[in-house]
Amino acid sequence: MTFLRAVSAEFRKIRTTRLLWVLALILFGYVGFSAVAIAFFLSITPEEAGMPIADDFLAPLVYSMATATGYVFPIIFGAMSITSEVRHRTLGTVFLATPNRSVVLAAKAVAGLVIGAVYGVVALLGSVGLGAPVLAATGQMTLLNDPDTWLMLGRIVLAMALWGLVGVALGVLIPSQIGSIVTIIAFTQFVEPILRTAAAFADWLGEIAKFLPGAAGDALVGASFFAVFAGAGGGGTAPLEWWQGGIVLAGYAVLMGAIGAATTWRSDVT
Amino acid sequence: MTTGQSLVFDGVTKRFGAVAAVSDLDFTVEPGRVTGFLGPNGAGKTTTLRMLLGLVTATSGTATIGGKAYGDLENPMRVVGASLEAAFHPGRSGRGHLDVTAVAAGIGRERVTAVLEQTGMAPYADRRVGGYSMGMRQRLGLATALLGDPGVLVLDEPINGLDPEGIRWIRSFLQSLAAEGRTILVSSHLLSEVQQTVDDVVVIAGGKLRFVGALSTLEGTTTATGSVVDAPDRAALTAALKAAGHQVRVEPDGLAVDLIPAEVGRLALAAGVALSALAASGTGLEDEFLALVADPERAAEGGRQR
Numbered sequence: 001m002t003f004l005r006a007v008s009a010e011f012r013k014i015r016t017t018r019l020l021w022v023l024a025l026i027l028f029g030y031v032g033f034s035a036v037a038i039a040f041f042l043s044i045t046p047e048e049a050g051m052p053i054a055d056d057f058l059a060p061l062v063y064s065m066a067t068a069t070g071y072v073f074p075i076i077f078g079a080m081s082i083t084s085e086v087r088h089r090t091l092g093t094v095f096l097a098t099p100n101r102s103v104v105l106a107a108k109a110v111a112g113l114v115i116g117a118v119y120g121v122v123a124l125l126g127s128v129g130l131g132a133p134v135l136a137a138t139g140q141m142t143l144l145n146d147p148d149t150w151l152m153l154g155r156i157v158l159a160m161a162l163w164g165l166v167g168v169a170l171g172v173l174i175p176s177q178i179g180s181i182v183t184i185i186a187f188t189q190f191v192e193p194i195l196r197t198a199a200a201f202a203d204w205l206g207e208i209a210k211f212l213p214g215a216a217g218d219a220l221v222g223a224s225f226f227a228v229f230a231g232a233g234g235g236g237t238a239p240l241e242w243w244q245g246g247i248v249l250a251g252y253a254v255l256m257g258a259i260g261a262a263t264t265w266r267s268d269v270t
Numbered sequence: 271m272t273t274g275q276s277l278v279f280d281g282v283t284k285r286f287g288a289v290a291a292v293s294d295l296d297f298t299v300e301p302g303r304v305t306g307f308l309g310p311n312g313a314g315k316t317t318t319l320r321m322l323l324g325l326v327t328a329t330s331g332t333a334t335i336g337g338k339a340y341g342d343l344e345n346p347m348r349v350v351g352a353s354l355e356a357a358f359h360p361g362r363s364g365r366g367h368l369d370v371t372a373v374a375a376g377i378g379r380e381r382v383t384a385v386l387e388q389t390g391m392a393p394y395a396d397r398r399v400g401g402y403s404m405g406m407r408q409r410l411g412l413a414t415a416l417l418g419d420p421g422v423l424v425l426d427e428p429i430n431g432l433d434p435e436g437i438r439w440i441r442s443f444l445q446s447l448a449a450e451g452r453t454i455l456v457s458s459h460l461l462s463e464v465q466q467t468v469d470d471v472v473v474i475a476g477g478k479l480r481f482v483g484a485l486s487t488l489e490g491t492t493t494a495t496g497s498v499v500d501a502p503d504r505a506a507l508t509a510a511l512k513a514a515g516h517q518v519r520v521e522p523d524g525l526a527v528d529l530i531p532a533e534v535g536r537l538a539l540a541a542g543v544a545l546s547a548l549a550a551s552g553t554g555l556e557d558e559f560l561a562l563v564a565d566p567e568r569a570a571e572g573g574r575q576r
Contacts, residue, residue: 005374094374
């Protein structure tokens with residue numbers, strides 16, 4: 001009962017501020033632009049780029065821009081569900097209404113999963129909604145009649161939901177808003193891309209790198225920019241199975257969430 | 271409304287590392303009265319209130335509401351309403367904030383409308399809190415505390431930032447809530463701010479209890495030692511007082527002398543000086559309060575009533 005109340009309070013919080021819509025709009029624009037750009041350039045210039053791409057590879061690549069460029073959005077949203085309460089000093093009121101802090105955290109986890117999935121759908125509206133017409137117009141296969149494509153779209157929604165959960169876990173681990181956002185940007189835009197690029201040149205590094213969160217997320221989706229270039233670049237390491245990727249991603253959330261729950265979440269609200 | 275409960279602080283102590291923020295507080299706050307929780311800034315008032323509400327964990331001791339810790343209350347917001355720092359998400363409207371809290375606490379939406387009316391916030395309910403004045407935030411904080419129609423109200427510096435009209439309003443409002451049998455605990459760093467509102471006072475300074483008792487018993491805990499006196503013939507009066515070996519200072523209301531009024535009157539009579547005014551000085555409540563919080567030796571023993 002308390003849990004259901006806490007969950008509906010989380011969704012009420014989301015509906016009474018603008019963050020959800022602002023991030024959704026940027027997500028749609030960013031993913032849509034990336035998908036259109038990739039679809040356009042790889043459709044018309046594969047040979048000149050010296051990188052022949054199989055006919056049935058382009059559509060998944062374009063559609064998976066939803067996660068490839070969009071996955072930071074559910075992380076930021078999930079993290080801010082905690083950091084914004086800390087920043088605006090509203091956590092006290094939250095704990096007065098729901099003194100059991102684990103219940104509050106679980107409710108935020110549920111909201112993070114659901115909003116992550118919603119962002120998955122928004123991102124697909126961008127990548128498929130805008131990318132597929134470009135593929136069709138340039139004479140490429142859209143593969144929208146292929147069940148495998150729809151399974152991948154489903155895995156994209158699942159991946160975005162899990163990224164939302166990872167965001168909540170990161171927020172409770174690093175409740176400072178600046179600290180959280182800097183960590184997200186630094187890790188997703190800098191640290192992990194460098195490690196994964198380096199991993200293409202050393203097998204032992206590749207064995208480790210495939211367990212990085214971004215790599216696990218890509219494995220879950222089953223297609224991505226990195227996967228394409230890792231494959232093309234001849235990196236010897238096979239990615240995780242899609243379900244293993246999902247488990248690894250969920251594992252990151254559980255691990256960070258558990259540490260945060262046992263430390264920052266239990267501390268005094270002064 | 272749930273009935274007012276007693277708040278019992280039993281040996282409550284909080285240390286932050288090596289620093290003792292609050293040491294061994296023992297006092298009880300009774301229903302049906304407005305209790306002022308007083309002390310200078312940094313005395314430990316906020317920490318104490320947060321321990322009562324389960325937001326800060328006490329190092330030792332217990333603070334209970336009707337015998338239960340806050341976290342063990344069945345429907346906490348229906349038992350205790352609290353306003354601590356009037357902090358809200360600036361992008362959410364006042365009504366949105368109350369809606370969120372009501373949903374979390376399992377309180378019906380009709381209460382949101384009721385408390386908005388009760389606190390005079392209805393006209394501003396749909397504006398974003400970011401545009402609120404300090405006084406409006408205080409009223410919204412009070413509205414949040416009232417959501418569950420609780421028998422106990424705990425308000426941290428609720429008068430801070432209110433305009434004179436708001437101050438007058440909250441005074442009579444708190445008194446009417448206490449008259450309904452609720453327990454009202456209000457903190458302030460200024461006695462004068464709550465003097466006309468409170469029945470009882472709890473004074474702390476440096477994290478230690480200095481005084482617990484009815485407001486009326488606070489007056490007179492320090493003995494009056496001075497007088498303000500005046501006469502049409504000031505020179506004669508001054509001479510008489512100096513002749514008896516006392517210092518005389520000229521003040522706006524007359525001459526200040528470190529002698530109780532009875533002695534001043536006796537000296538004046540002996541010298542044949544007619545007086546135009548004679549009053550005890552240094553017995554104002556604010557002076558008593560300042561003496562209590564300033565002097566560590568005057569700890570609870572002297573003034574303690576319970």
